[in-house]
Amino acid sequence: MLNPATETLQNQLNAESAGLAGPVPPAYLEEPRGMMLGIGGILARPRSVEEVSLVLRTCSAARVGVVPYGGGTGLVGGQLLAEGPAPLILSLERMKALRHVDPVGNTIAVEAGMTLAEVQSAAESAGRMFPLSLASEGSCRIGGNLATNAGGVQVLRYGNTRELCLGVEAVLPDGTIHHGLKRLRKDNTGYDLRNLLIGSEGSLGVITAAVLKLVAKPLELATCFAVVPDPKAAAQLLARMQETLDGLVSAFELVHGTGFDLLSETMPEIRLPFAERSEWMVLAECGGGTGSGVDSRLMDVLEQAVEDGLVEDVVLAQSAAQRDAFWTVRESLPEANKRVGAISSHDISIPIDRLPEFIAEGQQALKQFGPVRLNSFGHLGDGNLHYNVFPPAGEPKADWVHLKPDVMRMIHDLVDAYDGSISAEHGIGRLKAADLQRYGDPAKLAVMRGIKQAIDPLGIMNPGAVISV
Amino acid sequence: MLNPATETLQNQLNAESAGLAGPVPPAYLEEPRGMMLGIGGILARPRSVEEVSLVLRTCSAARVGVVPYGGGTGLVGGQLLAEGPAPLILSLERMKALRHVDPVGNTIAVEAGMTLAEVQSAAESAGRMFPLSLASEGSCRIGGNLATNAGGVQVLRYGNTRELCLGVEAVLPDGTIHHGLKRLRKDNTGYDLRNLLIGSEGSLGVITAAVLKLVAKPLELATCFAVVPDPKAAAQLLARMQETLDGLVSAFELVHGTGFDLLSETMPEIRLPFAERSEWMVLAECGGGTGSGVDSRLMDVLEQAVEDGLVEDVVLAQSAAQRDAFWTVRESLPEANKRVGAISSHDISIPIDRLPEFIAEGQQALKQFGPVRLNSFGHLGDGNLHYNVFPPAGEPKADWVHLKPDVMRMIHDLVDAYDGSISAEHGIGRLKAADLQRYGDPAKLAVMRGIKQAIDPLGIMNPGAVISV
Numbered sequence: 001m002l003n004p005a006t007e008t009l010q011n012q013l014n015a016e017s018a019g020l021a022g023p024v025p026p027a028y029l030e031e032p033r034g035m036m037l038g039i040g041g042i043l044a045r046p047r048s049v050e051e052v053s054l055v056l057r058t059c060s061a062a063r064v065g066v067v068p069y070g071g072g073t074g075l076v077g078g079q080l081l082a083e084g085p086a087p088l089i090l091s092l093e094r095m096k097a098l099r100h101v102d103p104v105g106n107t108i109a110v111e112a113g114m115t116l117a118e119v120q121s122a123a124e125s126a127g128r129m130f131p132l133s134l135a136s137e138g139s140c141r142i143g144g145n146l147a148t149n150a151g152g153v154q155v156l157r158y159g160n161t162r163e164l165c166l167g168v169e170a171v172l173p174d175g176t177i178h179h180g181l182k183r184l185r186k187d188n189t190g191y192d193l194r195n196l197l198i199g200s201e202g203s204l205g206v207i208t209a210a211v212l213k214l215v216a217k218p219l220e221l222a223t224c225f226a227v228v229p230d231p232k233a234a235a236q237l238l239a240r241m242q243e244t245l246d247g248l249v250s251a252f253e254l255v256h257g258t259g260f261d262l263l264s265e266t267m268p269e270i271r272l273p274f275a276e277r278s279e280w281m282v283l284a285e286c287g288g289g290t291g292s293g294v295d296s297r298l299m300d301v302l303e304q305a306v307e308d309g310l311v312e313d314v315v316l317a318q319s320a321a322q323r324d325a326f327w328t329v330r331e332s333l334p335e336a337n338k339r340v341g342a343i344s345s346h347d348i349s350i351p352i353d354r355l356p357e358f359i360a361e362g363q364q365a366l367k368q369f370g371p372v373r374l375n376s377f378g379h380l381g382d383g384n385l386h387y388n389v390f391p392p393a394g395e396p397k398a399d400w401v402h403l404k405p406d407v408m409r410m411i412h413d414l415v416d417a418y419d420g421s422i423s424a425e426h427g428i429g430r431l432k433a434a435d436l437q438r439y440g441d442p443a444k445l446a447v448m449r450g451i452k453q454a455i456d457p458l459g460i461m462n463p464g465a466v467i468s469v
Numbered sequence: 470m471l472n473p474a475t476e477t478l479q480n481q482l483n484a485e486s487a488g489l490a491g492p493v494p495p496a497y498l499e500e501p502r503g504m505m506l507g508i509g510g511i512l513a514r515p516r517s518v519e520e521v522s523l524v525l526r527t528c529s530a531a532r533v534g535v536v537p538y539g540g541g542t543g544l545v546g547g548q549l550l551a552e553g554p555a556p557l558i559l560s561l562e563r564m565k566a567l568r569h570v571d572p573v574g575n576t577i578a579v580e581a582g583m584t585l586a587e588v589q590s591a592a593e594s595a596g597r598m599f600p601l602s603l604a605s606e607g608s609c610r611i612g613g614n615l616a617t618n619a620g621g622v623q624v625l626r627y628g629n630t631r632e633l634c635l636g637v638e639a640v641l642p643d644g645t646i647h648h649g650l651k652r653l654r655k656d657n658t659g660y661d662l663r664n665l666l667i668g669s670e671g672s673l674g675v676i677t678a679a680v681l682k683l684v685a686k687p688l689e690l691a692t693c694f695a696v697v698p699d700p701k702a703a704a705q706l707l708a709r710m711q712e713t714l715d716g717l718v719s720a721f722e723l724v725h726g727t728g729f730d731l732l733s734e735t736m737p738e739i740r741l742p743f744a745e746r747s748e749w750m751v752l753a754e755c756g757g758g759t760g761s762g763v764d765s766r767l768m769d770v771l772e773q774a775v776e777d778g779l780v781e782d783v784v785l786a787q788s789a790a791q792r793d794a795f796w797t798v799r800e801s802l803p804e805a806n807k808r809v810g811a812i813s814s815h816d817i818s819i820p821i822d823r824l825p826e827f828i829a830e831g832q833q834a835l836k837q838f839g840p841v842r843l844n845s846f847g848h849l850g851d852g853n854l855h856y857n858v859f860p861p862a863g864e865p866k867a868d869w870v871h872l873k874p875d876v877m878r879m880i881h882d883l884v885d886a887y888d889g890s891i892s893a894e895h896g897i898g899r900l901k902a903a904d905l906q907r908y909g910d911p912a913k914l915a916v917m918r919g920i921k922q923a924i925d926p927l928g929i930m931n932p933g934a935v936i937s938v
Contacts, residue, residue: 104708105821105852151655157716160655162664163632178912184818185851186620186629186893188668190905190935191917195631195664199657216715239573246685246758247626247716289715291766297759349653352574382654383574424655436659443647447924448660454919466659 002065002463004085005041009062013044016058017051020044021088028089031080032073032136033338036431038080040067040089047094049169049177049208056206056460057175059088065463066090066173068202070144071115073136075347076429078148078201078465087463092143095208100183101126106214107166107183112143112207119212128214131158131250135331146207149199151425153330156381157250158215160425162198169209170197173456183211196451201427202462204455218250218287222294223323224302225273226314228280232356233310234380237301240310241284244301248294251285252381258390259333259375265393266339270332271325273315282380283330285323333377337388341397343372344407346387348415349424355383358418362387365410369403384424387411412439428466436467471534471932473554474510478531482513485527486520489513490557497558500549501542501605502807505900507549509536509558516563518638518646518677525675525929526644528557534932535559535642537671539613540584542605544816545898547617547670547934556932561612564677569652570595575683576635576652581612581676588681597683600627600719604800615676618668620894622799625850626719627684629894631667638678639666642925652680665920670896671931673924687719687756691763692792693771694742695783697749701825702779703849706770709779710753713770717763720754721850727859728802728844734862735808739801740794742784751849752799754792802846806857810866812841813876815856817884818893824852827887831856834879838872853893856880881908897935905936 013021024040031038041064046052059066065087069079081087092113100109103126110119116137123130134140134152144150146168150161158164167182180194197207228234234254241249257279263270274281286294298316305311317323337345350358359376366374366389373390389407391400412422416439428436437445445467452459453469482490493509500507510533515521528535534556538548550556561582569578572595579588585606592599603609603621613619615637619630627633636651649663666676697703703723710718726748732739743750755763767785774780786792806814819827828845835843835858842859858876860869881891885908897905906914914936921928922938 102820102822104704106711107820149657151657155655159632162661163628172912172916176912176915178916179910180913182888182890183820184890184893185821186624186818186848186853187890188618188620188892188894188896189890189901190668190897190909190913191673191920192631192661192664192668193913193916195661196916199659199661204660216712218715219712235573242575243685243688244758244760246687246756246761248758287715288761289713289717289766291713291762291769292715292757293760293762297761300760349655351571351576351652352654353571379655384655419651421651421653421656421658423657424653425657427657428659432658440659441648443641443645444649444659444662446645447641447647447662447665450923451660451920454923455916 002085002460003063005064005088009058009064009088010042013055013058016054020046020051024089028069028072029080031077032075036077036080036082038082039086041086043089043091045091045094049171052171052206052208053175053177055088055090056171056173059460060174060458063458063460064088065460067462068147068206070141070147071136071139073140074144074148074429075426076431078427078429078462081464084463090206092141098122099209102183103128105183107211108214109181109183109209109211110142111209112141114142116140116142116145123214129217130212131215132161132164135334142210143207146198146210147200147202148427151379151382151384153251153253153379155379156252162195164213165194165198165210166213167211168194168197168207170205170207172205173458173461181209181211201429201466203452203466204461216289219290220292220294221285221287221323222298223285223317223326224298224314225326226282226302227274227278227312228282228310229312230280230356231359234280234282235352235356237282237305237310238381240305241301245286245294245297248286248288248292249284250287253283253330253378254380255281255283255330255377256375258373259377262336262340262375263332266336267332270329272329273326274313283326337375340390342388342390343397343400344389344404346411347424347426348387348420348422349382349384350415350418350420352383354418362411362414365414369407372400430464433464433466471554471929472532474533474557478527478533478557479511482524482527485523489515489520493558497538497541497560498549500546501544505546505549505551507551508555510555512558512560514560514563518640521640521675521677522644522646524557524559525640525642528929529643529927532927532929533557534929536931537616537675539610539616540605540608542609543613543617543898544895545900547896547898547931550933553932559675561610567591568678571652572597574652576680577683578650578652578678578680579611580678581610583611585609585611585614592683598686599681600684601630601633604803611679612676615667615679616669616671617896620848620851620853622720622722622848624848625721631664633682634663634667634679635682636680637663637666637676639674639676641674642927642930650678650680670898670935672921672935673930685758688759689761689763690754690756690792691767692754692786692795693767693783694795695751695771696743696747696781697751697779698781699749699825700828703749703751704821704825706751706774706779707850709774710770714755714763714766717755717757717761718753719756722752722799722847723849724750724752724799724846725844727842728846731805731809731844732801735805736801739798741798742795743782752795806844809859811857811859812866812869813858813873815880816893816895817856817889817891818851818853819884819887819889821852823887831880831883834883838876841869899933902933902935
């Protein structure tokens with residue numbers, strides 16, 4: 001059983017290092033969609049890996065729970081503990097040093113408290129690109145991106161956060177520092193502790209710094225918004241693009257007409273790319289080096305696709321401004337969703353070749369709940385949909401929200417039947433911990449409990465998140 | 470303490486499933502370079518994941534060690550147990566089913582016993598490419614590639630085996646089957662058991678099948694052999710190629726003049742690309758889709774590099790035959806090394822920007838051992854060198870091999886000082902288990918022991934490999 005984080009603990013930490021800990025401002029106890037409220041005894045804001053070690057060592061000795069905190073943008077409650085003894089909240093916000101940039105080997109070493117936008121900008125200054133790209137990049141921190149294995153819009157070409165990380169420095173629950181900041185592309189020396197920490201959502205330790213991969217900045221970009229007859233045509237279009245533009249397709253986003261409806265209802269200032277409403281659309285982008293000719297090659301693929309009936313209408317961005325306008329449409333969808341208010345939101349993935357069938361079956365099955373509206377959109381190239389169910393146009397969410405548990409269960413059961421994932425990129429946190437137990441592979445869950453017990457035997461790390469022992 | 474694998478165990482297994490186990494033919498107790506001999510009590514060759522489960526369950530109950538066996542091509546003794554109670558050798562050679570190919574989602578599901586060449590060929594039949602490529606691809610098995618996180622010549626563009634795997638089916642030491650054959654690009658549901666098993670060299674369980682990523686086949690290829698003034702120029706040339714040919718550089722191999730000397734001495738039939746001997750050369754390849762123009766774009770980069778003194782001479786492959794000839798030179802280097810016989814061979818990696826400095830310092834330091842010859846070559850694009858020390862030309866290895874421990878220690882100490890890896894792609898096996906203890910991060914080693922204890926508490930899995938508890 002854990003103890004609450006008290007003023008005594010705060011004083012103890014400050015006696016070791018002045019200014020390390022203090023009371024918890026309310027902002028650390030809220031989350032982006034206002035769906036949960038957290039509790040917290042004290043807030044520690046270490047300035048170095050040694051101070052992180054001090055905090056964890058002290059919390060281990062006092063048996064106090066620790067909730068690691070990045071930018072606070074997580075959507076599954078991994079950063080919020082709602083009940084039990086008040087934890088220490090460990091924010092990495094003061095660890096923002098850029099430790100190293102190597103444009104020859106294409107690596108960057110950053111501390112966990114840098115925002116994703118700051119990492120992108122440091123890469124840019126070195127003439128390179130850090131390709132992780134998320135709607136929340138201005139406020140999320142790279143430590144949180146690593147802890148949750150964040151995804152985003154360029155995973156198709158560059159991979160998830162996991163694939164972009166070469167090494168980590170981390171502090172284990174007892175305060176031991178793991179020095180794993182290697183910047184090597186190949187290193188087969190023992191078990192993959194780096195990937196175990198990445199995606200463990202702060203439940204096994206705290207990542208304090210990381211070496212990340214950089215890539216060449218694409219010098220030529222080509223972006224299109226296309227109307228497609230159905231998701232199956234979209235998947236075929238993707239396959240054709242990948243064949244012709246081998247390795248250069250960086251984003252392939254599915255957009256549904258309902259998303260445009262929600263935009264028109266709540267953000268009429270956003271200019272839509274097509275005059276008429278369509279059911280299914282895709283936003284795709286390719287990038288290449290000098291002389292790659294991505295623009296004309298993309299055009300060739302699209303012309304053939306129009307001829308073959310895979311594309312019904314298409315606009316190719318003619319300028320950087322038009323490209324930005326396309327992306328503004330895509331990136332405003334989550335805000336429009338939020339303003340209308342979903343009955344239930346889902347972050348799911350499905351094997352790409354089964355996605356069209358899943359979409360059709362899901363739309364049909366939702367009819368049992370009445371005239372609800374579905375906005376399914378997202379990273380088709382990764383098989384990852386944001387699958388959100390809304391009340392009928394004009395009706396208040398309050399009248400429909402009682403359906404949430406049944407809608408969620410129906411959708412997750414269907415995802416499971418399609419060998420999909422109930423959490424593609426958001427993680428488990430606390431909101432999906434019960435679902436993980438329900439849908440997870442029993443052998444994997446048993447191993448996870450064994451690992452949690454081995455690394456965090458007192459259970460102080462992010463109690464209740466991901467898995468409990 | 471473990472018990473030996475006896476005929477009683479063999480009979481017990483065969484009673485459950487006829488023909489499952491038998492005596493061990495000598496071929497399973499040898500390794501490619503003839504450096505070690507193994508022992509083995511019985512050989513089990515299961516035909517299904519259920520039979521693998523039966524074998525492990527039975528060995529757990531009998532406390533008998535299990536040595537998983539792929540193609541037997543490993544170079545660090547992971548497939549050979551030299552002492553202690555005779556183990557059961559578990560060969561996956563009968564599990565060769567192709568379970569699924571999906572050219573839309575670009576995935577393939579294969580059983581562990583398929584050779585790498587068979588996996589490549591199944592991908593090819595589906596109009597796709599499986600990009601893992603190794604000298605031993607005709608005989609190594611995909612299960613072994615996964616267990617050791619194999620690398621090879623296309624890691625620069627496509628990643629190590631780890632990055633090419635989406636999901637695994639595996640059997641844990643107690644016989645529990647982990648059903649993790651998901652073919653999803655994004656799946657953030659709990660700890661990364663897949664990556665923990667990949668690279669654990671059979672010491673935590675046995676991978677029986679995997680879902681692998683496929684990629685589009687490059688429709689245009691451009692390959693060059695270039696003479697460079699030094700490794701620093703080579704690294705700069707690589708950076709330029711990556712900038713201009715963003716994402717399309719698939720191989721960038723460093724070759725040393727000593728390698729050509731060894732070829733001339735032992736395999737004079739191999740035709741070398743240059744008439745005169747040079748110290749440093751690179752073999753580079755780029756591939757792209759239709760209209761990517763990689764040939765002329767590579768030419769542009771090379772012309773500028775010649776002008777700037779980064780390249781002294783260069784041959785661009787004019788035909789598929791010439792491309793193959795270039796690769797034959799590169800792929801014959803290990804065989805030439807073997808025929809001459811190294812005093813000591815090393816599979817190391819170094820941060821790419823420090824590699825030139827490391828090479829210079831290493832060459833200097835080797836002089837303390839007399840007129841030995843160094844052949845350092847390999848995957849410069851990954852910072853990975855095969856760094857082999859030979860006797861002077863014409864002198865027998867027997868007169869020099871006593872230097873091995875000192876040479877190895879000197880090189881590994883130097884690698885460690887450069888924040889490099891003492892095993893870039895070959896793994897730890899048994900040959901480097903002591904080195905892992907010497908050079909490994911203590912926090913990581915402690916976690917590794919905790920994980921080994923949690924997953925394999927009886928210590929039956931590949932005893933003595935990687936780490937012991």
